Every structure is written in structure tokens, then in C-alpha cells.
Amino acid sequence: MADATSTLAGWSIVITGASRGIGAATALRVATLGATVIRVARSAMPLLTGAIDLRADLADPRERDAVLRQITDQHGTPDAVISNAGAFLIAPLAETSDALVREQLAINLEAPFAIARHFLPAMRSRGHGNHILVGSVADSRPFAGNAAYAASKYGVRGLHEVLCEEFRGTGVRCTLISPGPTDTAAWDPVDPDAHEGFTLRADMLRPGDVADAIVYALTVPRHMQIESLRVGPA
């Protein structure tokens, strides 16, 4: 019988935004299942034996290109890429400056786009690979005060849906994971418990819940593709 702890043995998996929150939880889960994890973020990553940690600002095209080249040169084309790094902004339209829009688009949309362009053609040439984009409940549902974030995440969903068509039948599986409110540091500046209309932190998903959804998409049989998973509090 297969050992559950070795489900992902032999896999190499790149996870962006793995210094905390959903990315850190996902790195821990897939490492526990036997994968070699390559974690990318600007700040230090939590201790994880065997992980390969690379520090880069993925919103900066030069740093991003350099780290992507480093991954390919030193570790080859990974079995899976999880584009999770992101930033959350709640601001009314009138207070959303050009600079804030650019910041949101740079990390939430431009970075995953460039990462997909870097890895997916090589995955197709090899005949297999897994591409996971972390969207949001806000990639298909409008929330007031959320325009820049929504623009970036609706864009992520658009990117994902095109990739599904472009890579269908090539062995490259594409999945969009769209979490609802999840209790991470992304909510600290908002303080949802103090404001009406937000999900209480205690009622939110835990980062490990989203990690479980990602693991599910990675571990279904090879002939299956989980195109889209929306996960939220019950």
C-alpha cells in the first residue's frame, strides 16, 4: 500500500510567497508528503528542513527574472509551481492611487504571468507539470472597496482560463484555487473583527485548509485536472 507521507516523493515544487500564511502552510504540507520545496519570498522563511529558500522581490522584473533563471539552472524545471505570493488592499476607489494599482497588479498579476511564461513551455516540452494559481473569492465576486485587488485577481482568473485552453492535453495541468477569507497576516491592517461586514477571524479558513485544497489538486490521478476550486468558510 502507498505510504501517504511519500505521495509527493520525487517531486520538486516551487512555492512563491512561502514566508508566511497560505504559502508557508502549503510548503510545510507538500514537504511532509515528500516533495523537495523551493520557497521564494522577500523575507526569511520559517524553518523547514530540506527546503531551498530564495529571497527575491517578485514584483521587481529584474529580481524576478534572476530568481527564475536560478531555479531553472540549479534545479531544472519543477514538477509543480504554486504562484501564491500576493498582496491585499482594501481602499475606496478615490483613495486608490496609480501607485497602489501598479503595486497590486505587479505582485498579484504580472508576477504570476511571468512565472507561468517561464515554466510552462518547459513543462509542456517535458510532457508533464502542474501550475497552481492562487486567486481569491474576489476573482469572480465583487466587493465594495476592493477595486485594485479585484482587478488583479479577476486578471489572474483570466490568465488561468486561457492557460487551461493553451495547455490542455499537453500534460500540464492548470488549477485555480480561490480561497475565501483566510486567517493570515494579510488581514492585520484591516482588523476585520473591529469592522462590520467582515468575516470574524475565528470564522475564517486556516492557511492549512487552503494548503489541503492545493494538495488535493496536485495529488489527483494524472488523467484528471482540477481546473478550479473555490474554498470558503462553511
Ligand SMILES: NC(=O)c1ccc[n+]([C@@H]2O[C@H](COP(=O)([O-])OP(=O)(O)OC[C@H]3O[C@@H](n4cnc5c(N)ncnc54)[C@H](OP(=O)(O)O)[C@@H]3O)[C@@H](O)[C@H]2O)c1
Ligand atoms: N488571506 C486571505 O483571506 C486570502 C483570501 C483569498 C486569497 N488570498 C491569496 O492568497 C495568497 C497568499 O495570501 P496570504 O493570506 O497567505 O498572505 P500573507 O500572509 O500576507 O502572505 C503573502 C506572501 O506573499 C509574499 N509576497 C508578497 N509580496 C511579495 C513580493 N513582492 N515578492 C515576493 N513575495 C511576496 C509574502 O512574503 P514577503 O513579504 O516575505 O515577501 C508572503 O510570503 C495571496 O495571493 C492572496 O491574495 C488570501
